[in-house]
Amino acid sequence: MLWAMKNAPVIDAEERGVLMALAESAWSDGTDAFPSKKTIAHIAVVDPKTVQRRLRTLTARGLIAEGNQKAAAYIPSWCRPKVYDLLIPYSWYPDVEQVNAERRGRGKPPLTRDSRPDLAPAPPRKTRADKGKPRRKKPSQPEGRGLQVPPVDNEDRGTTSPRGGDCKSLTRGLQDPQPSPDNPPQDTPRPSVRPEDAQSTGNGRTDGESASELSPGVQLLLSIGARKPQFLLTGRTLTDQGLMVTGMLLEGWTPAQLEQVITGRPLPQPVRKTVGAIVSGRLRDANVSPTPSAVAFPDQEGHTATGTSHGTREWIDQGAVDTYREENECDGRDGLCGRPRRPGSPFCWECSSVFGAAAFTQFHNAAG
Structure with missing residues (x-):
């Protein structure tokens, strides 16, 4: 978690947020992280589509890789997330022997400099194409504000703008003394409506659409x-x-x-x-x-599962899934840990180490 938070060669905050969401559910060696994309998006405060793109870029640059998919085998296949390993460099660990001892307890080979080499620094961020270039100046505004209509000296057609009066005067504003052939009628139908349908239908519709x-x-x-x-x-x-x-x-x-x-x-x-x-x-x-x-029916009497172009889903016994999780998942964090248990213990390796450190501190304080 500290590596993802402080030392990982990421480009921006989105990559760091996705990497921290993976590290939060991984072992101390960075393996077996399989939160769902929705969970990663919630932690990193990004869109799930952004999570998908960032996972691809992190994989391409060697910060993460696909891990052992059997670690998430207990999750139903139709909602099972992909398992990733965080490739934390060997040289970053201050206590690599403790990490290797944990890996040996899980049946995995120890970390080496060859298996976890140092990572390349993050590439430089793309700069804006217009960076350093002067911006265009906005055209100067004419004196005065609002719509300006010059008066028209035309007695037969067009509009006039008389002068004088104040805001309450009835002589202000545009005036149309006629209608003339040059002024289109005000009830011209919209271009999207056929001329034969431009008549009002009498039911409140003006666009020519009938019931x-x-x-x-x-x-x-x-x-x-x-x-x-x-x-x-x-x-x-x-x-x-x-x-x-x-x-x-x-x-x-x-x-x-x-x-x-x-x-x-x-x-x-x-x-x-x-x-x-x-x-x-x-x-x-x-x-x-x-x-x-x-949707397919379960294989019961009187029901048949028929497939369509949308496909069918495998019927899952939720009771069996819950029983399996109760028997194989860690009881730490008030049952919210979710990691596989350590052999012969109701807790995972990480929770066991936390409880062991707390018990040692309590014993030391009592002895002192």
């Missing part, structure tokens, strides 16, 4: 809002979430399943976000998981 042209997702959201007004969406939010619902319908979701996703839980009290944001979050969370019709 019969609504997407299936919008229709489903409107029907849900009609039955449960607290989930009613309108405007741009209705259009955007309608696209999401339409895509999920095409992927195999049924209207009943989507209605359960949206309205299955009541709105939080008090409501601190808009209803559109709440519906968007629930749809986004549901879309991450596989389609319900594509």
Whole structure:
């Protein structure tokens, strides 16, 4: 942990944060670190995509390498993280003999200068392409502020800007004394609307879209809002979430399943976000998981596991996983350590060394 915090040849704070997150769960020799990318992102305060990129760069520069994947074999395969080793140089350890004694207890060969050589210094950070170059000066602002419209001396067409009066005068501002052929009508339809559809439909729509042209997702959201007004969406939010619902319908979701996703839980009290944001979050969370019709059933009587284009997941007995972890994981840190136990002890090597040092200090203080 100290090597990752102070001495590792990293380029920036993101690399140091990722390296420290790995070192926090590794042995003292840097081996068997397998926190998930989500955990690393939480510790380093970066995005999981950034974690993936930084792991690649750290591996390419030789600071870390893929370790023994059997160390995480007790985790189910569908959520098992990759195991990494931190290649801490041999010359950095002030007590390398103690580290090698720990490795011998775990059945691993001792560290040597050949197996853990010194690392190259970090490459220089890329500088900005415009560093040292003078910036462009902004064009000088004309005198006065705001919109300036010169008066137009035209009695037949165009606009006029009369002078005089104050802020409360009715004679200030632009005036249109006619309409003339040179001024386009104010009700010109938008370019995205066909001329034949530019008429108002009488149902409050001005863009030429009739109720019969609504997407299936919008229709489903409107029907849900009609039955449960607290989930009613309108405007741009209705259009955007309608696209999401339409895509999920095409992927195999049924209207009943989507209605359960949206309205299955009541709105939080008090409501601190808009209803559109709440519906968007629930749809986004549901879309991450596989389609319900594509999930495999366990091998039980009356159920068959059918595969789809989305694939199937292996059925995991969570009770067996919990039992295995209780029998094989360290009890230190109030059961939160999670490292494999030392043979013949309920604690791992690191927790055993911590408890041994504490007991020795207590005995020494009592004897003194």
